[in-house]
Amino acid sequence: MPFREINSKMVEASVAPGQRMFSQRGAMLAYTGDVTFTPNTAGGQGGVMAMLGRRVAGEAAPLMTVEGSGRVLFGHGGHHVQVIRLSGETLYVEADRLLAFDGTLEQGTMFMGSQGGVMGMVRGQVTGQGLFTTTLKGHGAVAVMAHGGVIELPIAPGRPVHVDPQAYVAHHGDVRNKLSTALGWRDMVGRGSGEAFQLELSGSGAVYVQASEEKL
Secondary structure, X not given: OOEEEEEOOEEEEEEOOOOEEEEOOOOEEEEEEEEEEEEEOOOHHHHXXXXXXXXXXXXXXXXXXXXXXXXXXXXXOOOEEEEEEEEEEEEEEOHHHEEEXXXXXXXXXXXXXXXXXXXXXXHHHHHOOOOEEEEEEEEEEEEEXXXXXXXXXXXXXXXXXXXXXXXXXXXXEEEEEEEEEXXXXXXXXXXXXXXOEEEEEEEEEEEEEEOOOOOO
C-alpha cells in the first residue's frame, strides 16, 4: 500500500480490498471511494503490549484501522511528513510521530532502557521523550511526522552519529543507542537537550533527524 508524497506536509495512500493500514487519529484529511476508519483499541498488530507501550509513552488516542477501496490523504497539524520504505528491516520511531503505516508491518514496542541502560531511562525523564519506542518490521511504508523537515544521516561502523534527543525522529538498521552528557550532573539541572544530552547511535543503519527540537 504505497504512499505518494503530495507535498512536504501531505501524503496519499491507496487502499485496496483485503488490505488495511493504520493511521494516527485525526490524520485523515480527505478520501475518495468506499473507505472506513475504525478505532483500533487492540494496538494494531502489536496487541495489548504495543498499546501499553503507547499509553506509557503518552499516546492517549488509539490508532485508526483504515480499510476498503479508495485513496486517502493523510496529514496532521501542518507537520512535515517523511515517507520511509522498509525492505524487511525494523524501524524504531517515537509513537507520537507516526502518521500512517502499512498493515502488513509487524508492530511492537521497545523499552529504550533496554539499549541505553540507566541513561536510556534518564533520556525519558529529563528530555521529555517517551521511554518506549514503537517498532515496525517487515516490507512496507511508514509515514512519520516531524518539525521543519527531516534529514537521513547514515550510521557506519566506526562512525557513530550524535543527535539531540529531541531532534530524533526514528532510526533503522543494526544500531545501538546510548545517551551521554557533556555536562556534570549538577550542570544538567533544568537542561533537557542540546549541549546537555547527546544520543549516540552506532553500528550500521540510518537515523532521521528533524530540523527543530520542538516536540509534537
